[in-house]
Amino acid sequence: MILKGSGIHKSYKMGKTKLTVLRGLDITVSEGEFVAIVGSSGSGKSTLLHILGALDRPDEGIVEFRSTPLSKFRASQLNAYRNKTVGFVFQFYHLLDELNILENTLLPAMASTSSAGWLSKRKTAKKRGKMLLERMGLAERFKHKAYQLSGGERQRVAIARALINEPELLLADEPTGNLDSQTGNGILEALEEFNRDGQTIVMVTHDDRIAARADRVIRLADGKIVDSDNSK
């Protein structure tokens, strides 16, 4: 088991109102697994993903990565967790407009070391970045900026960026949510391919058909897991 969440609670304050998004949720993810978290809008799936990726903290509960609680991590350890252990893919790609796609892909690698350290690491990182982008079918586009790419191409760059540091866990938040079905299918095929190579993936989606592509589907409703089935 690579990731475990126990009794996760999360609420947000909206003025005087308190909105509870997650209510004592338990989740486990095994190494090499492809897990899909499904739920309707507002069910708490993106919030859960952010908590698992240490982008947010639960109000109550524990998240453990390889049996180490994330709550015990210092700020620098959390940064390292987000940088090296986890790779994030967002619904809206979230590429930096000022960088070309190769630079966007290399961003986590640059963030993992100092400016001086980058000088010795640069060659290896660039090689891996180019390899990932070539695998994503973007070999001719290294110098292009994000606005010069289609939605599907941008999402492929986002996947390459998420995998540059060889993370143990890939977290994808509605990776096909902003794409047409054909393009979305291409993205799912890419994720499946990486999963076949051993990459552990947790994907959030509202679409049951997309969720069915995963090894296991966890269904969320009203902040709780209502079902957890092997889909295959």
Place this chain on the structure above:
Amino acid sequence: MYKFILPMRYLLKRRITFLAITAIALCVFIVVVVMSVMSGLVGDFREKNHRYAGDCIVSSDSLVGFAYYEDFLNELDKAEFVKSYSPVIRGYGLLRQPNTETNIGIEITGIDPFRHSQATGFGDSLYYHRNNPGEAFKVYNKPDARGCVVGISRMHTSDAFNQYYHPDVPGHYDFEISCFPLNAKGALAKAGAGIVNTKLFSYSDDSHSGLVKIDENMIYLPFDDAQKLFEMGGATKRISAIHIKFQDGVSLHRGTEEVAKMWQEHVEKNEDKSYSNLLQLVSVENWMRYRASTIAPMEKEQTMLSILFFMLGIITVFVIFVVFYMIIGHKTRDIGILKSVGVSNYSVIGIFMIFAGIIGVIGAAIGAAGGCAFLLRINEMEDWLFENYKWQLWDRTVYAIGEIPHEIKIDVLAVIILSAIGASLLGALIPSVQAGIKKPAEVLQVSQV
């Protein structure tokens, strides 16, 4: 590496950064130009006062002067730290050209011109006797005449560039100089019809000290003649002041302290003599204190300017603050992305602080370069403006300056540049810290909406 790549890309992409660069450049430009000109003017003015007064002045507050100075002068002769000294007679009188009815109030200084040139910059202020100041009172073609050196503004009119024109040889001008002599008790020395002492002098040279009041109102007379005019000769001779120049390497403070000590001993030695009370009215001051009432207003102006520039700096900080607030407001998504890939809060702050530093460096460089270029050409520009529009920044008929000072002091320039960069960093600090502490989940949720 991204910490340098991103700021450079932001610089080129966000046009609002050019507003920040322009603000800093303008601020630096103004400060460089005004500080250089002002410090040049103040420095020039201080130097003129220093040359006029010498290093240290032993002077009486009273027009009566003080007695028993000869022994003190002997002590000064023996003092190794003293290079030269000049006893002077000082007073006020009236000047009239014979066969005219105009009487002008003047300030009179009686000197030994050679000694006075050794102790002060008197010799350099002369025109015809610059190279032999000891003969300053020798009248051209009238060897027996009593000469006088007149403040240049009394003799000539300056042009629009504060230049005075002299004929090849001095003209023939006679002056009646009248004084009210005072006795050692401070009362008028004479009464009745002979209340005033009057003597005829001939113009021998003029003195251009660069100080308006001196050049307009001062007449230098031979020491002995002045002493007689003011009836400060006789059994108990009196003088008004002693101007002293220290040896090279002797600090002003140390030298003045030594002179003050010597004077105190001199006063104590003579305290039983008659008119020793006059010695109590004597003060020993360095040239800065002696001329403080003249120098202080200009230095105050310089201080006021410095305060104004400090406020200008604060305004620049606010401009940078606003610009960065706007930039960071538009970069919220970028901040979320950076944090999602593991960039720390400090690194996010670092990116924007480096950005601010780059803006500060570029703005300061442009402003400094512009300011230096402007200063190098400032006199040419003023000449052009005068030739074409009859306009001068400083009317030379009012201000006794020649060229506008344009020396650029490297240390001052460095301070201005570093301050500008500091202002840029300070202005960006709060927005950068706010960027650094943003929660990634909130930022990314907002940017997805």
